Amino acid sequence: MTLDEALEAIDSMLVEGSFGSAGSRVIIEEFLEGEEASFFALVDGENALPLESAQDHKRVGDGDVGPNTGGMGAYSPAPIVTDELKRIVMESIIIPTVKGMAAEGCKFVGVLYAGLMIEKKSGLPKLIEYNVRFGDPECQVLMMRLESDLAQVLLSACKGELSNVSLTWSPEMAMVVVMASQGYPGSYKKGTVIKNVDKAERVSPAVKIFHAGTAVDGDGNLVAVGGRVLGFTAKGKDIEEARARAYGAVDAIEWVEGFCRRDIGWRALRQKQVANQ
Template structure:
């Protein structure tokens, strides 16, 4: 079987690496891929958002399955276009990807179907938003409504910070069209947990819990990033919490999307806050999270290709998905300055010295036979071990062997 994976980051490397283990998969393309993915798949120079280019490639090369991983092409309708061309595709259609593509849509859905989430209001006028902030007080959360590469959220501890976030988004165009509308939310407290689930429109099966680290610096300080590391499982996600989430959040969300005529098929990501009043939804993603995927898929003990096909064929309830009884830690190594301005083209050394972890490439390229940096998040050093503490130790032991100019990483992944 031949598979085409769309995307070029650490998440896609993890998906390619996991699919490669399947005895049924004998060829993988990745568009556009990266330097590390090129060691495991045939990279194709097509942008992840080039729907026409991807469809044309698929029509010519006839993959048995196309896996659309990133948020942008899903929101643009790549799965719809592939299906219209008679090509088998994994991922939600455009009308279902809206659950991530518009935060206001997601909030309205939760309100309508009584799915627990933070109180909120939606604004397109900055003056009205600022008046609301002054009325509510801080701390408060400001979110760009659309897709903003994981950077459109401001957890404002002061009113001034929240007001600045509103002005940057609506008046300053900091996130382009994605920030023309903002969602202002109640500030919630409690441990954060990420739970990803395979969904076939009707049924869902959750993956092991994970925890992401969004802030750029240690102790959850600095600006939000796409994610500086993740670990699995969460220390706070007990069987009792899992059961509560299943009955009050997971099943109701899948049923709500079906009731709205937007059946969700693919991977649905639940970003949760375990508040003193119970679990609440912070956000949905319409795809595998990054870098949670690197940690979670490292624990998968079932053929991922089989799972993808079960989702597409709406027979997820028939497949037994197994996970290893261990823990995983992924530490992201980023370019200096990320998530703001950073330099590219820095040579990466020490990769051959890594022993015990797997290095997923996110922002790398190959120049003159050497790996160089080509993005903000560069590598995801991921270790699996019987205990979380051991996985953390193994990952950091290998992180310290890797070098590139101005390399930056958090030293506290897995501690919280």
């Protein structure tokens, strides 16, 4: 939309009353251009422990085209989230939020998930949204890299004892490729048979397949019963190895009615190529 078109739309709503009372107020928001990233922190009411970063792929099609989905793939860490950016996010976004909630008598305990936009011009993070949960499929790549005992860490958060807790992470890259039912995120057929999942899991010891929309039918077949069905997750020494293992597992199964994006990780690959030039 051009500036003239925006002004015309405002006149139409506020002066001409084209939408009646529903158009009596206009909200002007800042336009942000950049890359989205997911930032997670575990909170015990007073303290916040940062987790590793991840980057999701929301659009259904290769090249980030088509409608939004719950997430078609992700990788961790996200190269765009540097150590300096982590510090800025913690100091300017996460910690003020945790302290503000505590000051208002509403202490938060759990996972704080900040959806960020890393601005193209400034390189600084802007908070787009908060969720109070792990992301899906970001959680899969985080859990592949987490070497600490998750149950003990969560228990420490519940007890308000995160101040002395540190986490150990694998230095490797993790990637998840989501396979979905044809038609997703619109209508899709249920009950289609998926074969060779056990073969896919044997592609590499570094591969794990997370089930989401699956079930076992009366004949003992694994069938799809949801939109996003399987998460093919792999670790590797770098983005290329993790990607090859994840897609190797995808290619090992037989499921004609399923599909996935073939470009998961393209931002990290592009950033690595630019850095190596």
